Amino acid sequence: MSRKVSTPILSAILSLVVGVGGTQAHALTLNEYLESVKTQNLGYKGSSEQSEGAELLSREADLFFTPQLFAEANIGHNGKPNTPQMYDRVRSQSYLLGISQQFSFGLQSRLYYSMGRSEFVNASNAINPPQYWDASPQLELTMPLWGGGFGRTAQANQEATRQASLAEKWNTEGQSQNILIGAEATYWKVAAWQDVVRIQEQALTAAQNIYDYVARKKRMNLGETADVVQAQALVEARTLELQIAKNESQEAQRAFNKYLNKEANAPVAALEPVDYKALESITVPAARPGSRADVQATEAQLAAAKAQSALALERNRPTLNVVGQYALNGRDEELNEALKEAGQTEQDTAFIGLRFNMPLNFGATSDAKSGALKKERAAEMNRDYALYVQEQDWTNLTRNIMDARDNMKILSRLEQAQKTKLETERARLKQGRTTTYQVLLFEQDYSQAAVSKVKSAVNILALQSQLKLYQASPEGGK
Structure with a gap:
């Protein structure tokens, strides 16, 4: 009878445990985090709203050649x-x-x-x-027929109005992209630094085990005081490294919450784990998929400068109008x-x-025309320089990603080698075939290799996120 009663209770308890575990197992994905940034980050919302507003405002240029009702x-x-x-x-x-x-023809x-x-x-x-x-x-x-003849002034006015708004649109869109890219890099840093903390905790545990082992041997008069001192120093060093890792992890979490406009020390949900193996085989686009928003802004600024230059030239020409x-x-x-x-x-x-x-101050007229042409040439040089910098940045970015990927492969092999070496040396220590100092060195080598691999992964993910600068509409995701 008691077995019949306890079975349903046990089933209910198991169901509850499974339900709680399933809830806790859900990790906040990168896309979910970026969507939250888009809806909660005031900086992103402000720049995004400003970008959309500037794009809509560019439609004001369409009103130049639109019929107007007057009364x-x-x-x-x-x-x-x-x-x-x-x-x-x-x-x-x-x-x-x-x-x-x-009319557009004047x-x-x-x-x-x-x-x-x-x-x-x-x-x-x-x-x-x-x-x-x-x-x-x-x-x-x-x-x-002369100054502003055949619609030159009207067309330049329309173009200047449109391109000024589009330049603002691209500038603010670039700000939105940078916020998302920073948020993505922070997401992966939080996820990776959890691994760093875990590695340092394991290193501290291992150091403590070594200390306990050599201290026990010393108490039995089977070990040396120097071994105990070395082990104690390792424990302190690992304690410091763990504390530093925790501090850096908490700093990353504060940045994580900052992108969500949350309180700095608010709890951070479980995140997706870093797929270290996948990072060893990432690919880089063969060609740049698009231009960055700041470069497109310089294109719009150049078009606006050309239109403003045309306006200045037309304003300072004699005018001859046929009226009827x-x-x-x-x-x-x-x-x-x-x-x-x-x-x-x-x-x-x-x-x-x-x-x-006709204006009679010919000197001022000439200077105004020269100034307008200089501003146009300056805008063209700014655009050309932005294009050059973009190509250089793209080359550096793709090269850095490939280099980081290759480094990741080496670090993964190094970590595995250091782990195998450490496990072998620990076994030899228990057999009395090596020294504590040697194990301490191997322990340090392994921890450094593991942490270096994690930091390399964070570097790759941060570089990868910057690829989205070269897309017209960056989307979150791996």
Whole structure:
């Protein structure tokens, strides 16, 4: 009977243990961590939001050649004396509604309908009728032929506006990328330094075992005091190295929490283990997959500088504009009748003419043009230098990754060799065939090899994360 009762209880306990163990076994993946950084890190959110805002703001350039609706309304009076005295004052109303558009080839146009009412108060018989409506559909055209001719100013304005926003977009996107790359490197440092702490704990345990062994032999008058002193020194050295490893691990954890905007000493979840074996066979892209955000920013800055240079040149040239106006006119005491008359061509108005303007300070004009060209050349040199630096950085990065990978292979073999050597020497010590000092040296060699391998892995993972700088949309992951 008791067995029947205890079996379900035991099953429940086992289920609970398995459930708790399964929960604890889940490790926070790199992608999960980076997604948390994206949603919680205020620096990333700010730069990402600014990048998106700058990209949307670049659409402002599309408004340059977009039709614009405009309207005006005025109501008032004019009591200015008139000679001969024909009325006391004029009450007036005016309304205007139309569409204007700047075309990319330079033409500026306004098509609108204007209506106005005039009332002459206490008008003499010479003014007949004393009140009336004016109605007039009108078309105004302006075409620049010299300075800003054929749309050069309008096109340069559009390009300067667009590229300035795109340059800001790329700069802030680069900031977002750097935050994610730093977070990724920190993730792997936290994961790897847990291994460093474990290695140093094992080294301390081994040193303590050696100390206990030689101390026991000394108490039995079978060992030397020098062996005990050496073992005690090793224990202290390993204690210090373990403390340093813990301090560095805690520092990495604080950086880990900083990327999440958490309290510095908040607990860190279990992370993915470092796959040391996989790092020995990593591959490097044969060609650079894309340009870094800072380089693309210099491309946009160059385009903006060229547009600004063109604007400066056009602003300081003489202007010669062809202007034209055509209007139909209607006037009557009744608004409807005035509108009907405005549809007839017998009372039309037409003008065409030229407008010319030229700055007379020729020295300042020349300097302004020269300055604009210098700024353009400077932006071009900055772009060329950024491209050069990018190629150099890419070459260094890929070479460093390959070198680190090759070093990793050697360190893995070295660690295994040191481990085998240490285990062999420990066995020989128990058999009395070697000295404690020799074991101490081998113990130190093995710990250094193991720690060096972990640090090499951290270096590789940090270098690998920088490859994402050369992608248009970096994504987290191995």
